[in-house]
Amino acid sequence: MNGFTSLWKEIFLLSWRSQRRLTLLTLASLACSVVAVAASALALREAVDAIVRGDRGAAVAGAVVAGAVYAVNLVLQDSTGLLRSTTADRVGRLELHPRVHRDIASLEGLDHLERTDFLDRVTIVRASTSQLAASFWNAAQAVANVLKLVATLLLLGTVSPWLLILLLFALAPVLCDHRGQGTVKRVEVETAEAYRLQQHLAELAVKADSGKEIRVSGAGSEIVGRQQEAWEAAMGPRGRAQLVAGAWKLAGWLTFAVGFVGGLGLVTYRTAQGHGTAGDLVLAVTVAAGLRQTVQSTVASTTSTAGARRVIEPYLWFRSYVARDRARTTGTTPPPAALSQGITLENVSYSYPGTDVMALDSLNLRFPSGSVVAIVGEYGSGKTTLVKMLSKLYRPDTGRILVDGVELADVDTERWRARSSATFQDFGRFRTVFAETVGLGDLRNIGDREAVRSALRDADAEQLADGLPAGLDTQLGRELDGVDLSEGQWQRTALARASMRPDPLLFVLDEPTASLDAPSEQVIFERYMTRARTLARQTGAVTVIVSHRFSTVTGADLILVLDKGRLIESGDHDTLMRLGGRYAELYGIQATAYSTS
Incomplete structure (x- = not known):
């Protein structure tokens, strides 16, 4: 009472x-x-x-x-x-x-x-x-x-x-x-x-x-x-x-x-x-x-x-x-201005509330600073769970995540996310004015039209914006007397939103082109690989790409292969192909499927 x-x-x-x-x-x-x-x-x-x-x-x-x-x-x-x-x-x-x-x-x-x-x-x-x-x-x-x-x-x-x-x-x-x-x-x-x-x-x-x-x-x-x-x-x-x-x-x-x-x-x-x-x-x-x-x-x-x-x-x-x-949110340490070592996972495990199935099981990984890291694996292997954990959306049940030697749990969450950018496979569809739905990726610059256009260029979405009835000022959402976008257009918009922050330390692309055709996918990956290299020089940023299309991640510095929450293989594309393991098997299956389609 x-x-x-x-x-x-x-x-x-x-x-x-x-x-x-x-x-x-x-x-x-x-x-x-x-x-x-x-x-x-x-x-x-x-x-x-x-x-x-x-x-x-x-x-x-x-x-x-x-x-x-x-x-x-x-x-x-x-x-x-x-x-x-x-x-x-x-x-x-x-x-x-x-x-x-x-x-x-x-x-x-x-x-x-x-x-x-x-x-x-x-x-x-x-x-x-x-x-x-x-x-x-x-x-x-x-x-x-x-x-x-x-x-x-x-x-x-x-x-x-x-x-x-x-x-x-x-x-x-x-x-x-x-x-x-x-x-x-x-x-x-x-x-x-x-x-x-x-x-x-x-x-x-x-x-x-x-x-x-x-x-x-x-x-x-x-x-x-x-x-x-x-x-x-x-x-x-x-x-x-x-x-x-x-x-x-x-x-x-x-x-x-x-x-x-x-x-x-x-x-x-x-x-x-x-x-x-x-x-x-x-x-x-x-x-x-x-x-x-x-x-x-x-x-x-x-x-x-x-x-x-x-x-x-x-x-x-x-x-x-x-x-x-x-009360559990105790992090007060600011993130580094630039990454010098990278992000390390030590014996990290996680299971979703109410289940006994391990989404991540005793992972020991290292994302070197300035690297492009691809995470691949079949559905349910833990790829999205891992990138959400890097964004502090989940807390490890056991183990710890280190950012340049400092526990991520001790890093101030708001400031860490201010230095992170991400587009997830279940991306948001914000029915606002088009410029705002892109600008939401960085509230500090939501009203900066040049920053919005730059993000649209990175996402190869300039033609999308130019084709809208009122350009950047177009209202989205038919229920709001606006226009609706196709699934691919919404995904391009989400990619542009993720490109708004100019200096992230962590840049996550989780199935970023699942709704796009193959030519568009190739163009976007080339642009984002170029952006990743630029960010690496500026802030030592780690770019993490999650994809089920193995052909798009061959240029990554490090490829991590997950299976049922465990790391089973790691290395660059050539190393994994020579290994002849799970990655090589899946890559071969996809290559054959695409060549016959």
Whole structure:
């Protein structure tokens, strides 16, 4: 519970700083609604007793006050809810939602985006930031409603102490609802993965890229069927949990109804026996009649507060994960201005979270400064995992990576990435203005059109830019009223983006030409080999090329052959061909395939 109160305090302070006027109005509305409950009943009792005494003035005054308070209370019932929802929505959307995404983006590595426990909770949190903000105001409403309930019962207690027993009956719906909501929360977390799957399958049917294949293959009915299965796997247990929660709620209200009827019978009997005034009777009947609404509001607000656990607990888990990850990020050493020795891996192993399969297994490698190193191997051999580790997207499970003798873990991540450039096989497609989607490769020069054009020349993408409707100012993305690019054009754009930084120490090309034709591939590799030699002279940069096309890496200084996460061969092209091992075998297979195609 300490985590909840700490979070609510934080949300209140956030509301106070960003939405002070709305926060004040909401608090004032809640306070007035509490006062109105007691004021209306007391004024009505005074009016009735004054009538019995024959005091017309007091009777009229009491009636006027009771009516005015009742009218104010009606207004407050609507305005308080509106103020609460407006304040929560603004804080959730404008403050918490950006904060969640900043926290996700600030995590050093990439493995959290491949963990189902992380994704299950983030799926809930990203869709629920307004509910997170509302959880504080629901708690505040719950406190106000509890105060109303206490005031109501105290008023009944002035008529007869026996009526205070109604408090116990009033607690029954609250406790039962809490029990039911606990079941709902647990099941929602358990079915989050199935829910995410059905969302993904539903999106496949409405996206243009997947829509082409679905229609050509005739897989539409199969996709719909699987989406329906995932929907049932997610919503079936959730529906049953809602039924269980409904049964608990019904039991609570039945318990309260028994106490309510008994309490009214007691008041009527005591009044008939001469214990109390007519005003007491009217007060008791009025307050008891309103007690159902008061208890219902209390139950609703406390249920909403308890129900917020389903978003608060994933959010607290997420924040705890972010804090732990940041605590592991201890690197403060700046990278060298230029590499003199290179990058060394010592006994590096890595397995993806939740699996026992070694993606990298006891690797001992050296990337000499100023060298062009090619990494080859069949699919699943660990090539991409290795280059992501060099970019500090993953941390080794065991072993260490050294940059000029300094552990990469001790090097400041932001500054290391500022001296790195990369294009990955699963490259991003940023639907912005074309110049910006290239310039994102180096934020310092994103507005420098000459730097953008230079990067386009390196990627042999000048003709692509010149052929766009508005050149560098062309908006990308049909959904944004722009133009779309072919897969090969997106890859050229990604290559240009990777060429924006002028002085990297590490330059990674992971399957950089997989979507290009053979002539374009040859031109680009020639340009990037020239660029690699230039960078080597300037900064001692290491250029790492990952490719499944062996013919494109023959000019590399060092070729590393991986198989199931292990290094099985290394050397230049001629050395490996003379060795007659796995590299020579695969090279021969590809050469034969291309010569006969």
